[in-house]
Amino acid sequence: MKSNLVCRNRETVRINEYIHMPKQLSPAQVEQFWNDGFLFPVDAFDGVQAKKYRNLLEEAERDHPGEIHAEHRNNAHYILKFLDEIAHHPVILDVMEDLLGPDVLLTGTVLFIKEPQTPAFVSWHQDSTYTGIEPKEGITVWVALSEASSESGCMQMIPESHHQGILEHHDRFGENNILTRGQTIEGIEKERAVDVTLKPGQISLHHVRTVHSSTPNRSDDRRIGLALQSFIAASVKQTLGEDYALSVRGQDPFQHFLRARRPQSDYEPEGIAFREAANQRLSDILYHGSELKRDY
Template structure:
């Protein structure tokens, strides 16, 4: 296991993202690819870029029948060790989504800040983005604007009435300089970690190679997952924070108010 070095932690704080040395074995990558293929087959009406809550087997209000192999990965002790270095010892797993861009017609993810959509007070999340396939410039790898998280400001997002992009909201022009974007190229099994305020997105996949990644969302258990927002499709696809199961994966719930019961009966 390679924990983050002090320089890597510094880089995450300063740039808003980091690629650790730790990576998954090719055997685990093979299992994830197989599980993803079966989830795609079981959800023919869902775009594979929008496989929200892929770690739960019940369809629930969000409509995706997932696979618990992704939940096992999200509870992997080595990944949690990395996240704990950045977000503290008390951690809640509150989301897990596959962004799988098929070869040829994989959709763009517009430039956005995640925190714009999320009911976490105070707002804090570290996303671990795990490459299930090789993710490179050609097939639309994750792109980030280094340092765009630093001021902890959520910029205004334009709402677009489009179905050819993964999210229908994008950061309005003028808040960042796209020429500073960094392409986060990863081999299958590698991962990047990014901050909730970081501006990021990705280009369409016009290449002959699929590009799949799994975004695992962790929040410190010093924040509250606010369940007041129920079923909501304003991001361009359905999310339901009122019934979304969350898991305390490390330490204690420091707020004493997080609800770890909602949504679990269908998933245990």
């Protein structure tokens, strides 16, 4: 089963390569992604543009703290046009098409912000453990809006860990653990971990079964990332109720997800209401079977 999945991925890539060359990645990068389960850095936009996006985000945090803050971090791209623009960035979508094929959906976004010199961390986990997607195939793109370094608490990945199925996770709900359930895989060989360092405007990609984590921010700047979480091929299903997704590239011939709404302007009432509805569905999915529940 495990090797079938892997072979199928590689086969899919080879078929894509045969029909058309990758649009953005080199064939070596495509191979590296499927072998390792992650790839970085890829340049999406330059540092000047990244600073503009960061300024817009910090303006939103300052002027609309009820909408954008650490506990209200999910799916802000449904109410802010610049986040919707990042989610539809042509370089990012070309990269997703290179890896997932012509029909691509995006199921959501999460703002992962760690304040300077704070203990917030993310425990070792696989993204698709509680998301209900089947098969557990897809890619998270993490967009750096500030420097992600070893000091500022960048993500760490375990190479080739996506070749396994879902490992056992224990819900820890740790105080400084900013993952929803504080879900944790024990016994990771940390010496094999690779630091995913990024400059503002660069992205990393990881498979939704790749084991990863991140440590506290010990730097004097904020560590700001937008996780596009996750991109899936249109054939992937949601098995824990119904969820929304954006059709971001190609067609959506299967319609396994409800069609999400894009913002026409920032903070429009329809957008705010839609985000609340989407976040409620997301919360029902992520906390399925859990006795405890957090606000994010």
